[in-house]
Amino acid sequence: MAEPEEPAILPEREIEDDAYALDGETVRAIRDAVEGDDGAALKALMAPLHPADIADLLEQMDQGPRHRLIDLYGQDFDGEILSELDESVREDVIAALSPRVLTEAVRSLESDDVVDLLEDLDEPQQEAILEALEMGDRVAVERAMSFPDGSAGRLMQREVVTAPEHWTVGNAIDFMRASLDLPEQFYHIVLVDPRHRPVGHVTLGKVMSADRVTPLKELQEPSFRTIPATQDEEDVAYAFNQYHLISAPVVDEDGRLVGVITIDDAMSVLSEENEEDLLLLAGVGDESITDRTMQIARQRFPWLLVNLGTAILASLVIAQFESTLSAIVALAVLMPIVASMGGNAGTQSMTVAVRGLATRDLTGSNALRVLRREVTASLLNGLVFAVIMGVIGWIWFGTMMLGVVLGLAMIINLIVAGLAGVLVPLGLARVGVDPALASGTFVTTVTDVIGFFAFLGLAGIVLL
Amino acid sequence: MAEPEEPAILPEREIEDDAYALDGETVRAIRDAVEGDDGAALKALMAPLHPADIADLLEQMDQGPRHRLIDLYGQDFDGEILSELDESVREDVIAALSPRVLTEAVRSLESDDVVDLLEDLDEPQQEAILEALEMGDRVAVERAMSFPDGSAGRLMQREVVTAPEHWTVGNAIDFMRASLDLPEQFYHIVLVDPRHRPVGHVTLGKVMSADRVTPLKELQEPSFRTIPATQDEEDVAYAFNQYHLISAPVVDEDGRLVGVITIDDAMSVLSEENEEDLLLLAGVGDESITDRTMQIARQRFPWLLVNLGTAILASLVIAQFESTLSAIVALAVLMPIVASMGGNAGTQSMTVAVRGLATRDLTGSNALRVLRREVTASLLNGLVFAVIMGVIGWIWFGTMMLGVVLGLAMIINLIVAGLAGVLVPLGLARVGVDPALASGTFVTTVTDVIGFFAFLGLAGIVLL
Structure with missing residues (x-):
């Protein structure tokens, strides 16, 4: 089965039987395209790949071919690839991107993803990315960076859909239809009091299935939790897993709404924390398979x-x-x-x-x-x-x-x-x-x- | 700090600093109520607790007090507590519940939770629970149980909100308003072709913010994945984490929709798989802190x-x-x-x-x-x-x-x-x-x- 250049130690089962991981054939074809300087073939091969898969691919390549791939791939480079990359490779990839591609890539990201990106970079790269952002986003990112490392404030996204607590379903639907920039993903409408403190939340499903005249208050979820912005992200992940939260509003020390954390971010944290425990137990520390x-x-x-x-x-x-x-x-x-x-x-x-x-x-x-x-x-x-x-x-x-x-x-x-x-x-x-x-x-x-x-x-x- | 009956080995930090775990004081008060046979006090103390916390509490108690607590708590016993309980304690708790309480508890659960509950029980207890279900639910649960242990088919919930692919936003909203039993939690409307095969999905947020005349097809999410019902749950969890899925339709071998898996279930699987790896590496196997x-x-x-x-x-x-x-x-x-x-x-x-x-x-x-x-x-x-x-x-x-x-x-x-x-x-x-x-x-x-x-x-x- 093994090709001459792929030695026999590879665990075929992990690769061939797996519906998700990049299959060996695609990886080989991409390597060939990079070696042959064939940009068109490369783009065609990469088009169906998810940014997470492209990130995996970049992590598994040596530095030389990785840079050649980035050059060839050019303008198509998606910001999400940067988010998905392991820290150990991220700096190298950012350094290899042309300023124009980097700017485009960074601008396409949500503010919480930019924060996640910045956290592990050194000063000059942080500055380059902040400069690439538009002013409003830059302020938001800098505000998030003011929260402690590894806190809920760093993890949250700033964009939240809120409604005054006295609104009806009809008010909420009209408001959302009129809004131009709703978040990419949201699952709840957060009810806030006049001082912008969250008092409850309603799932979109409930809003969809209720009459327009129903007050949102009547549809509130029975289990509702807010998360302090300074809380450790490990505790946040624990709360999501323990209480089956889908999203939870984040509040500042006065109880005012500052953002929202969604379960997919909590899931990433949980997975990282588990990895950390496993590696720490073996005396390995914070290390990844791509480290030098x-x-x-x-x-x-x-x-x-x-x-x-x-x-x-x-x-x-x-x-x-x-x-x-x-x-x-x-x-x-x-x-x-x-x-x-x-x-x-x-x-x-x-x-x-x-x-x-x-x-x-x-x-x-x-x-x-x-x-x-x-x-x-x-x-x-x-x-x-x-x-x-x-x-x-x-x-x-x-x-x-x-x-x-x-x-x-x-x-x-x-x-x-x-x-x-x-x-x-x-x-x-x-x-x-x-x-x-x-x-x-x-x-x-x-x-x-x-x-x-x-x-x-x-x-x-x-x-x- | 430590009470005379609580020896000094307890890690206070883990208990006192933690916003989520049951705090020591509540646990002690509940124990006192159980010992004093004070049902009213017990119910008042338990009322604010999440079923996951009550499950933790039951796991941490010895068998005697645990049974006394269950007797005192009586009719208030929520089905979700059973779902949250660790396998090692679950059988004991089910055996301790009166048939009437058990029936009530089981009937309040979604079908995927009942399946999860049944998996680790022995024959007579399985039978008792199946008999407690209403006919329709029983058929659904038995169908799910026909999928292999640890597969997507066992993990999924059967209730899915679907729409024909040609529908508009208005059609979908009217349909949902008219539906009497929408699932408790749902995040997407799955578009299906005439043979009930999923062809895409739309987030509720997009539906909310679009005009009534907009075709659902135009709002489809770019990344859409279906999961084969026989796929291993470990691979399902991997896909959710890798591709940041929130929910994904499950299909049978003909590609027809049979259910949906949501991220909170995938998160539980991920957490269990990580635990398993950690324990296996240490030569411990599938063991829990409550085993005998x-x-x-x-x-x-x-x-x-x-x-x-x-x-x-x-x-x-x-x-x-x-x-x-x-x-x-x-x-x-x-x-x-x-x-x-x-x-x-x-x-x-x-x-x-x-x-x-x-x-x-x-x-x-x-x-x-x-x-x-x-x-x-x-x-x-x-x-x-x-x-x-x-x-x-x-x-x-x-x-x-x-x-x-x-x-x-x-x-x-x-x-x-x-x-x-x-x-x-x-x-x-x-x-x-x-x-x-x-x-x-x-x-x-x-x-x-x-x-x-x-x-x-x-x-x-x-x-x-």
Whole structure:
């Protein structure tokens, strides 16, 4: 199946069976068009692609071909492609666009998308984009940028369809028909009081199906929530997911309407937050598949360094038992098993706890119960594995007491794993550190240290 | 702050600073009302809570108080609470509801929510719920249940607002005003051809702002996608997130409209899929914070067993070098460092690769480039850590060549970590296994085995 230039490591299933991702054939044809400098063919191939797909395509290309593609594609470059691009590639693409194309692209975007675009750019590029905007949009974008990074104020769009609370369906329909620039997408009409504070909202569906004389107030949705502009976007995403919100008005500190957040933006945040947790748990940090090698090496270095520190700590524990080890070399052979099992059991408990904290399912009212359950589950598995490994150790080295020591160490370490797996994330959350960030290292340090200490210490007492 | 019965391990920050999660005070007041058998107080406390919050509350309670709460709460029990409950608690709650309350609760739900409810229940409970439904709903639910588990057909709601493609805005508005049972939430009118195949859709916002005489066709959204009823829900969630869909019609194999999926359902799926990946990576499987101890211990056992197997494999490698180890005990002290660093670097690469596969950012067209980059980044860090650990090893044990061996083994193992971190997930994806499921164990096995082998093997050659 694989073409000569596409090596066999590609996961065909992911590509061929998938209705959405760019299929390999299109990608190859586009590469050919770029190499052949065939602008017409390129535009024809790109025309049916969604901006999100084009962004993916650009991310997957090397810098040289990427720039050639941008040159060839020229004026057709859509602003939404910029919005969809991963940060790591965005700067490069913006730098490669001609000023005229960039201006066109940026002007076609909604103000919240421009804000999203600006956030990760450096000063000169930010300035170039702000200058490309028309005055009104520029003011709106600068106002949004005045809200803290990662807040609802940055996430919201400014354009909201509002109606005074005493309006009828007929008033609202007439008003909308007369409006020249309604937002591209909107799902609710927000009812506001005379001081422009939102008091409720009505879905368009309800408005459509009611008589013209019906007061909007009668059609209000029972569940209505406003979001403070300074709220963290992670909390916003949580609220949308928890309460099945479709859109929610954003208010300033006086409760006045300043914008609206829609579920598609919340969905993007949710997806990013989940990615962040996953990567943080693995000690990778805020990294993407398109980052450059040096960047990656540098970003991962700190966590490997921390791990080196904890590994040395474990080695220092082992070093305390050098005389025991030189008397019984079998201990050196078996000791990694105890540490490894503890590390795995600890990671299991920890992941459940970290996720529970992120989804607010682990709270003060059930923390003790979860802890008890994790420790008991660990103990149960510890007992089973103690028997299995005890027997294996006994048979392997012919010393029954070695098996007993191995089994006991296994039980101790799995109990410790359950304890650490829950208490470390809870402790980090309590002192205000993201539990996804540091739990892994702490938990495996504890299980390594205790694992080696318990096994070698017991062996020293029992076997020597 | 903490009450005597609430021990200090609770992460106050998560509870007190959070605008959404149930606050500790309300939870305590509800518990008191349940203990005091005070139904009136309970109902007053529960009235302002969203069904999702009530579900969280029930999940966090022990079985006894939970049943007492359900009894006291009685007729007020909302069907949506059932939808929001985690599977592990749902069966218990359904069993605790009186048949009359259950019937009321189930009848108030939309058909897609009933389907979601039924999926994880056992036969008798499914039957009880189906019997509670009115005939029309029952048929709809049974039809949805005929689609494969986890498919778009299960996720969709059957109620769709459609219009013949030749209608005008006025036709659509008159039709909607005359309709008695429009769906609770809808955002688009789907245009269908005479054979009921969707050909496009119009947002309600566009309909609202256009003149009555405007043909709906002129208002069609440029990006329009249909979803096959048999498509995997994970792919559906991906499409919603990638293409910023708000709702999308579902079609059968003949392209005829059978239902619609809205973004809030896609968001739930996305969130669940992310959770699943995270838990699978940690070897936890499909588990929740409310599962029982025995269940948890049993679910985690297989992965610990697999890990035991791989740990024994690593021990077998060490056993090959018993004579080397008894000659130089320092090796036993240092060898876990090499394995641990390899394991960590491998996990970093692997997590990036697994996530890249899940988000379709890692594909055939950039797999080789990602591999090259990961290995190079690993090599760079390997070189730095080789120097650091070489010096530490030399100073610690006073043998320069021990430092050299340690450094070399570190470099070898970090290169292997980068290779395995990418190739293992790609390989698993290629053979059709979820890379999140098994990558972790494979990668750390490779880095353990190679780490011990390289370090002890080199030591045997160089130092003896």
